[in-house]
Amino acid sequence: MRAFVGVAGTLLGGAVAVALAGTVLAHATTAPHQLRAQVSGTASTPQGELPHAFLELDTWPDSMAGEHGPSGGSHPDWVSYGPASSLSVPAHSLVTVTIRQYDTGGELNNDFFGTVRGTVDGTATVDGRAVTQVDPTEVGHTFTIHAIPSSQDPLFVSVPLPAVADDAPVLDNGYPAPHVITFSFITGGPGSYVWQCEYPCGDGTYANFGGPMSAQGYMEGTLTVG
Amino acid sequence: MTDTLTTAPADAPGGPPTVPAWKRAPIAPILGIFVVLCALLTPFALFVPAHLMGDAASAHMRGIESTVTAFSLASVPVAALVWAVTIYSIIGWRHRGSEPPAEEAPPLRGNTVVQVVWLVLSSVLCLFLLIWGLAVLRPTPSAASAGQPLMVEVTGQQWTWSFGYPDNGNATADRLVLPVNQPVQFRVTSKDVIHSFWIVQMGVKVDANPGETTLASVTPDRIGTFDIRCAELCGLYHAYMQTTVQVVSADQFASWVQAQPRATS
Amino acid sequence: MVDTAVAETAIGREPRRRVPRLNVLTGVVCGLILAGAGWGVSSWLLSAGDYGADRVVSITMVCWAVGFLVGVGALAGPIRWLLGRDLSVADEHVLAGKDQGVGRYFRFTTDHKVVGVQYLVLSMTLFGVGGLLAMLIRTQLIRPGARFVSPQTYNTIVGMHGIIMIIGTIIMVSGPFGNFILPIMIGARDMAFPRLNALSFWLICAAVPVLLATFFFGGIPTGWSVYAPLSDQAPAGMDCFLITIIIFAISSGIAGVNITTTAVKMRARGMTWTRTPIFVFGTVSSVALGVIAFPMFMAAMVLEGLNRTTGTVFYDAAHGGSAWLYAHLFWLMGHPEVYVILLPAFAAVLELTPVFARKPLFSFLGAVTGIAGIIGLSMFVWAHHMFISGWAPALDGPFMLTTELISIPTGLLILVLLGTLWRGTVWMRLPVMATFAMLWNFIIGGITGIYLSDVPVDQAMHGSMFVTAHFHFTLMGGALTGFAGALAYWFPKMTGRMLDERLGMIGFWIIQIGFNVTFLGMFAVGLAGQPRRVADYPSLFATGNLVSSIGAYIIGSGALIYLYAVVHSWRHGRRAPGNPWGAKTLEWQVPTPVPLENFTVLPVVTSDFYGYGEGGSAAPTPAPRRIAAPVPSGAAATTQEGGTA
Numbered sequence A: 001m002r003a004f005v006g007v008a009g010t011l012l013g014g015a016v017a018v019a020l021a022g023t024v025l026a027h028a029t030t031a032p033h034q035l036r037a038q039v040s041g042t043a044s045t046p047q048g049e050l051p052h053a054f055l056e057l058d059t060w061p062d063s064m065a066g067e068h069g070p071s072g073g074s075h076p077d078w079v080s081y082g083p084a085s086s087l088s089v090p091a092h093s094l095v096t097v098t099i100r101q102y103d104t105g106g107e108l109n110n111d112f113f114g115t116v117r118g119t120v121d122g123t124a125t126v127d128g129r130a131v132t133q134v135d136p137t138e139v140g141h142t143f144t145i146h147a148i149p150s151s152q153d154p155l156f157v158s159v160p161l162p163a164v165a166d167d168a169p170v171l172d173n174g175y176p177a178p179h180v181i182t183f184s185f186i187t188g189g190p191g192s193y194v195w196q197c198e199y200p201c202g203d204g205t206y207a208n209f210g211g212p213m214s215a216q217g218y219m220e221g222t223l224t225v226g
Numbered sequence B: 001m002t003d004t005l006t007t008a009p010a011d012a013p014g015g016p017p018t019v020p021a022w023k024r025a026p027i028a029p030i031l032g033i034f035v036v037l038c039a040l041l042t043p044f045a046l047f048v049p050a051h052l053m054g055d056a057a058s059a060h061m062r063g064i065e066s067t068v069t070a071f072s073l074a075s076v077p078v079a080a081l082v083w084a085v086t087i088y089s090i091i092g093w094r095h096r097g098s099e100p101p102a103e104e105a106p107p108l109r110g111n112t113v114v115q116v117v118w119l120v121l122s123s124v125l126c127l128f129l130l131i132w133g134l135a136v137l138r139p140t141p142s143a144a145s146a147g148q149p150l151m152v153e154v155t156g157q158q159w160t161w162s163f164g165y166p167d168n169g170n171a172t173a174d175r176l177v178l179p180v181n182q183p184v185q186f187r188v189t190s191k192d193v194i195h196s197f198w199i200v201q202m203g204v205k206v207d208a209n210p211g212e213t214t215l216a217s218v219t220p221d222r223i224g225t226f227d228i229r230c231a232e233l234c235g236l237y238h239a240y241m242q243t244t245v246q247v248v249s250a251d252q253f254a255s256w257v258q259a260q261p262r263a264t265s
Numbered sequence C: 001m002v003d004t005a006v007a008e009t010a011i012g013r014e015p016r017r018r019v020p021r022l023n024v025l026t027g028v029v030c031g032l033i034l035a036g037a038g039w040g041v042s043s044w045l046l047s048a049g050d051y052g053a054d055r056v057v058s059i060t061m062v063c064w065a066v067g068f069l070v071g072v073g074a075l076a077g078p079i080r081w082l083l084g085r086d087l088s089v090a091d092e093h094v095l096a097g098k099d100q101g102v103g104r105y106f107r108f109t110t111d112h113k114v115v116g117v118q119y120l121v122l123s124m125t126l127f128g129v130g131g132l133l134a135m136l137i138r139t140q141l142i143r144p145g146a147r148f149v150s151p152q153t154y155n156t157i158v159g160m161h162g163i164i165m166i167i168g169t170i171i172m173v174s175g176p177f178g179n180f181i182l183p184i185m186i187g188a189r190d191m192a193f194p195r196l197n198a199l200s201f202w203l204i205c206a207a208v209p210v211l212l213a214t215f216f217f218g219g220i221p222t223g224w225s226v227y228a229p230l231s232d233q234a235p236a237g238m239d240c241f242l243i244t245i246i247i248f249a250i251s252s253g254i255a256g257v258n259i260t261t262t263a264v265k266m267r268a269r270g271m272t273w274t275r276t277p278i279f280v281f282g283t284v285s286s287v288a289l290g291v292i293a294f295p296m297f298m299a300a301m302v303l304e305g306l307n308r309t310t311g312t313v314f315y316d317a318a319h320g321g322s323a324w325l326y327a328h329l330f331w332l333m334g335h336p337e338v339y340v341i342l343l344p345a346f347a348a349v350l351e352l353t354p355v356f357a358r359k360p361l362f363s364f365l366g367a368v369t370g371i372a373g374i375i376g377l378s379m380f381v382w383a384h385h386m387f388i389s390g391w392a393p394a395l396d397g398p399f400m401l402t403t404e405l406i407s408i409p410t411g412l413l414i415l416v417l418l419g420t421l422w423r424g425t426v427w428m429r430l431p432v433m434a435t436f437a438m439l440w441n442f443i444i445g446g447i448t449g450i451y452l453s454d455v456p457v458d459q460a461m462h463g464s465m466f467v468t469a470h471f472h473f474t475l476m477g478g479a480l481t482g483f484a485g486a487l488a489y490w491f492p493k494m495t496g497r498m499l500d501e502r503l504g505m506i507g508f509w510i511i512q513i514g515f516n517v518t519f520l521g522m523f524a525v526g527l528a529g530q531p532r533r534v535a536d537y538p539s540l541f542a543t544g545n546l547v548s549s550i551g552a553y554i555i556g557s558g559a560l561i562y563l564y565a566v567v568h569s570w571r572h573g574r575r576a577p578g579n580p581w582g583a584k585t586l587e588w589q590v591p592t593p594v595p596l597e598n599f600t601v602l603p604v605v606t607s608d609f610y611g612y613g614e615g616g617s618a619a620p621t622p623a624p625r626r627i628a629a630p631v632p633s634g635a636a637a638t639t640q641e642g643g644t645a
Helices: A002-026 B003-011 B027-053 B059-092 B112-137 B250-259 C004-013 C024-046 C052-072 C076-082 C089-095 C101-106 C112-140 C151-174 C176-185 C194-217 C237-265 C278-310 C323-357 C364-378 C382-386 C393-405 C407-421 C430-453 C455-461 C465-495 C501-528 C539-572 C633-644
Strands: A034-036 A038-045 A048-060 A080-082 A086-089 A094-101 A124-126 A129-131 A139-146 A157-162 A179-186 A191-196 A220-225 B150-157 B160-165 B171-173 B176-179 B184-190 B195-199 B204-208 B214-218 B224-230 B242-248
Touching: A002 C112, A002 C151, A002 C501, A002 C539, A048 A086, A048 A139, A094 A139, A094 A157, A157 A179, B027 B059, B027 C501, B059 B112, B059 C407, B059 C430, B059 C455, B112 C393, B112 C407, B112 C430, B112 C455, B150 B176, B150 B195, B150 B204, B176 B250, B184 B195, B184 B204, B204 B214, B204 C455, B242 B250, C024 C052, C024 C194, C052 C194, C052 C237, C052 C278, C076 C089, C089 C194, C101 C112, C112 C151, C112 C176, C112 C194, C112 C465, C112 C539, C151 C176, C151 C194, C151 C237, C151 C278, C151 C323, C151 C465, C176 C237, C176 C278, C176 C323, C176 C465, C194 C237, C237 C278, C278 C323, C278 C364, C323 C364, C323 C382, C323 C407, C323 C430, C323 C465, C364 C407, C382 C393, C393 C407, C393 C430, C407 C430, C430 C455, C430 C465, C430 C501, C465 C501, C465 C539, C501 C539
Parallel strands: A034 A086, A048 A094, A086 A220, B150 B184, B176 B242
Antiparallel strands: A038 A048, A048 A080, A094 A179, A124 A129, A124 A179, A139 A157, A139 A191, A191 A220, B150 B160, B160 B171, B184 B214, B195 B204, B195 B224, B224 B242
């Protein structure tokens, strides 16, 4: 009897320890809130009439305007996407994304990401002008969605976001006047995807892919289709 | 220095000389267990690993699957022998009680014949594995003489793959499309850390190293969609560094590659 | 005891000055103070620029380790020697923990028995932490798309599980049993260098908090193999990791030299190499191999530290370095290291099997040859980890050959186990269960290793879950199982109490069942093409992963039951007699608890220790008829007891 109680207690203790450690670690890096695309009406697409959803994002040269709060959290100097990095869009829909790009930039390390890929018509609009690719030496960031294939519908979207010129006029909010990039893509069935930036903007790290490039909540996030 | 060792085998009794060795108590039941284990393990070795590895999409992958099956079959008797003795020792030689049993067991300190046979057998098995491996490894002459391979540039970058077709007007794509029965050569490199380019169903795997170009070649021989995964931990989204390879007919390939965006440079 | 003469002159001069009685608390306080000072000064001077954070973290961690060691009293001897006052005999007794009760386990104590128990508790603690992380890994992978922890946290958990288990398994046998048992087994009064012995333990204690600090500095995205250049890119957690490795390499070097010297120089009179127990061979070859292997990892980590703190480019191909340099250095340690883990555990099983089969070790020479063969070949197999790295294909054949050759000496060890069981009277107690479980698991681990040694098959399997399952079968199914058996075997001598057989058996076999379920499931998804170290996977692999996760929880339950059996028996277990197994090796001939200097009169050995069933020497402590006659060792040990009587 005593052994039974002891064993049961030990097992319980172990389970509690795992649950406790798991809970702490699970909440260590969770994004504070999820940004849901707003559905508004329908749109005619190559795949027929689909619900039309809209997402609005920003790319900031620091972390003080997005989900990390005005203080910028633990890394106020890291570049970041805003207002959130955890995105959610409806399945079987046309999703139109608008990104205000406030950051300067430079040259991609892989020209592949200078081309607009996976959008409707393979185009995006930059400040109202339709483009299929941008100058790979003048890119600020990219918005690139990809995922585990073979168990959910494939989804690959990559749009380069042109860099803001170094001498661009400064707005009231203290940031330079942004480029506004708009593009649309069509979602398949429900699934879990990730999105990230493919412009090496983690300054001071190897291949400029550390820091904000390797931490969720800055230049990466999740995209839930559902 | 080997005073006890050299004398010990001579002391070890070979059992009563009147009864043939294989009829003595432990041998017959162990042989029985051995046969049962072999009967259970052989079908397992024949079918399970190859089944789990799925349908191959290249001759190279079929070679790998047959190697796995052959090695599994070769190891069946080894495993069965060891496990037969183990299982019998649990059943047949067990002693229960709170006091140490009397030391009545024969104090065998080695048996030269057994050791030599064991060493020779394991060396022969080892040699078999080596020769088999080298034979599969040797590039088949047909692949080399099948004409100009299709060149595909594979670039790993945290955490996506991108593909270029320098022979087809520098077309680029985020997934791979290949014509069936056409030898392909991959020139694999990385823009940042080490990745590993793995086409699962074709048995192609080579690291993508920064600053180096590594080569791999394969001839896909089955139409279908297969998996490309990164097999070297490469950071945050390593798990998501996956895409597909679609093997299509030559005509379909030609029209597909025509429609892809060109490289900007 | 070597410097007794010097010490006695010191006694005359300063009879009352003793070494300070510091403990782990003073160590922590001193470490924190120095770490705070290091952090303050380095933040003030060095925090600017791209390498600032790495410099501050590195310096802080080094300061913690130094401060902890000073505070725990590791430097008391050298400091007194520098002041011109060497340690007196009384000081040595204080250091050895004489009459200090339980407190001596929390001090820089030089008695090898205390160090052994400390190592045992430390390695079991590490298994607890590593096992907890394993449960989190399997929870994350229980179904596809499960976002239990973020990929960032997941990668850190995988790497930390790896390194914690690696450190834990490296020290699990040669630490507790190599320190507690080995000196008694060879008839010595202590290790050759008792203070270095304690230092090797406390270095690891200094390193563990540094390792755990990894979690708080951004973690490591690299797994425990920390491949460059990914490690160049990692956050400051990598600095904690590499400092841990550097400290651990120093510790294992010290421990390796110490154990090797002890076994070579301090064996009892008459204990020739052929009379030396096989456990001594296994442990010594393992730690000696570690002395060769670990500096490779340490060097790789020192270069990585320079990359991170001063901007060197050793592994950066874009600037003339090479990532392959790192891979070679790592695997030059990495493959010998698995034998560092495996050999002492295997040797412990070889040691205990004759005791329970009541038969001599079948072919002692074969066992020694097997160990030597593995050690020799283990230095020449590392590059089979690089078959698909894109290197020169001409190297495939030679490394395939060496890798396959290593199955021959390993097979010899299996034969020794089988031959020892052959026609024995196997006493079914908890320790010998490890023999059976190991024979089952290790065959699976060995055979799957042969697949991986084959270059074409490796093209399909490299970097997949198949590899993960394979090395868990060797390191967990083989080595950790051997540790569980060794613990049950030597538990009565180390704690003075019997390990609860009923709970121990239940826990042990639940672990084994769960283990096979977990890793057979993992073989399946590996063959199907699931990569290692992924935070998420396609639903194609759902079944195998679910099976693995369920198996992992079974392992966890079994391990907790075993842990409860150990802890409960340690406190309340039945009192153990001096020699409960009727074994013949020397450690069973001394009383329990073992007195401070083990032997009052050093034993003389006249035969080896495996003479079961030879000459009717069944009783473990037979009356000595003659001293120098070639009778089994029980008599040899009795010589000593006769001397005390």
